[in-house]
Amino acid sequence: MYHSFDAIVVGAGGAGLRAALELGRSGSVAVLTKLYPTRSHTGTAQGGIGAALGNVEEDLWEWHMFDTVKGGDYLTDQDAAEILAREAVDTVYELEHWGLPFDRTSDGKIAQRPFGGHTHHFGKGAVRRSCYAADRTGHMILQTLYQQCLRHSVQFFDEYHVVDLLIQDGVACGVVAYQILTGEFHTFRAKAVLLATGGMGRLFRITSNAHALTGDGPAMALRRGIPLEDMEFFQFHPTGIRKMGILITEAVRGEGGILLNDRGERFMERYSPTLLDLAPRDIVSRAIYLEVRNGLGIGGKDYVHLDATHLGRDVVESKLPDIADFCRTYLGIDPATEPMPVQPTAHYAMGGIPTDTDGRVIVDEKNTALPGLYAAGECACVSVHGANRLGTNSLVDLVVFGRRAGRDMARYVRENDFVALPPEPECEACDEAERLLKGTGQERVADIRQELQDLMMDDVGVFRVEEQIAGALSKIGELKSRYQKVALDDRGQKFNTELLEAIELGYLLDLAEVTAASALARQESRGAHSREDYPERDDDHWLKHTLAYQTGEGVELKYKPVSITRFEPKPRTY
């Protein structure tokens, strides 16, 4: 089947929907999504969206910008951070105008609470900046944006799994999608394509990310010759429910919760004297690993306690109702009376498809844009989060850069014509699906995926060291050859989710490879990338972004400079 639209948006999370709203006003747009829009993972975001509204105490966007840059360990592009912090304010009001039910202050304004790494006066102490709707802020953002898309009659193709990105003569011209219900391939021709496919946490064994978060957009771009930026920076959130990885929001600590080791010590006092439990996530996650390594995990095991018992039942039930529900459901405990067992969980990809501040995908160190191709949200790298993202800054990223990408796409489709599609646009994707459906080998998708996730968790996780990363890289190569021998049980056309899982595993393998290669090369520790063999940050050699390309001979790495406008790099202490 063949379709034609001015613009295609791949992904119906916060970023895709925000862009679609911009595009819906100016031309024809279709949103393609492998999940029903309201199932997107933006809906699980709990804590809040950061914006210097100053509703409960003085706050300035400059402080927000500074925190973002410092939080990112100075790898953040400062031109992008400035846009993020400035436009955050306006985009939050915009969400409110669309009906988002924020919690309120006693005088009826949007309520705000503290969050990790957000400070006043350039690091003097924690500031209340996170705008929230109980502990389901992401759910409300997703719902609100979807509702507005319905209002403005944006066209959706739900449960269409995009499997290829079409580029002809260096210009983006559409996508190929697999309709899950029927097993048919569809070609969508477009003048402009936005990739907004979200995260890739399923690279790791323990993750807060949904099963669907397999980095499809970045992997498809990579296979079409586009580099991926800063893939070595993957954030582990310090407080995932033990073993399951389900997120316990930082808002628990924002409301006053504290981390305790086996001796009942508030160990963050030793690692971050100023911000304590509200230090940035990379620092807290490492602290937990070090406590565990020193035998101070609970009962000597691999986890610590997050204690909210002193907050009182009222705060727990009113400000953190979903967290209380998770604890009751999955742990059988009541967080108002018992501490929660937590361990770091793979959470957020700082890296992704490189873009400029208008969401245009760039393909080299000179920031050359690929006409017609855009990316936004977690799958993109603007780079506003640098080496470590601050809590509440992803939701801002979605709406600020989703909006900017949508606006620039609207301009682009007005000014440009359709280009010719490649001949037989569906054939590559069809052939790959055919190969998987007819496979006769002995390998199962689930086994390879499990081995990959274990490998990434253990050897390319919170702490890294050369031999382990190198070992992981070669094992990923072996897993890739085994992937060629995968056989499926389901050879049918309709709702073949086994086939989709196989395709997604192919993406994960490619992403693991560039992640490991980028991590191996970076001989320093910065933000979430922590090399035990190179424990210091090294600005002389490594204050630069990685661009990783997939080539016939493995991964090729190039580097591009960081944009530094206001804040010179300084040591990062909290």
Place this chain on the structure above:
Amino acid sequence: MNVTLRIQRFNPETDSKPHWEEYPLDVEPSDRLLDALHEVKWHHDGTLAFRRSCAHGICGSDAMTINNVNRLACKVLMGDLGARVTVEPLRGFRIVKDLVVDMEPFFEKYRSIKPYFINYDPDPPTERYQSQEERERYDDTTKCILCAACTSSCPSYWGNREFLGPATIVQAHRFIFDSRDQGANERLEVLNDRDGVWRCRTIFNCTGACPREIKVTQAIGEVKKLLLFNRMV
């Protein structure tokens, strides 16, 4: 612990009607039913089809009928289900394959009540103000994740598939009782119909089924009351 999963299977490409299959499994009591379904799919029979994504009760993908009750597979633990667990697709919807049902009629009804914020005044430069009490008024119904567990558990819906169903009314409630919204009358017009709120017989199945613990029947009652006594202006 050893359990037997009894799953209703249907392959549209080969079967004329659904049948049952049993899978003996060794699981942990703390495993989610979703983990057990994955165990089947990943290690025993890759053809098993079901929807899922978030795995912790937030995305609304995996509502199904579990031991005769509608629940999310990711929000119920094996230890709480006994040694024999029956799993069926949601009732009242066309089966697409195994545990996957056709959700289109559900979303079509949802769209019919204008499930979006309506306010005709110009936007103020900052936020619209709303008191904490006003915000609290519609808090409960903002939690809905559109999983369809309620609608599929409703005898009135089984009896008449034209009924808008509880989920749609919950979504309408979220806006009707929001002090900032001005679209109440437009929505009440749709709801004030034989196939709208009046088809609800207050059976309470929906409230029992809701994984978000929304007081669904109460919300429907509040909309009915509004229609009976004081239409909003």
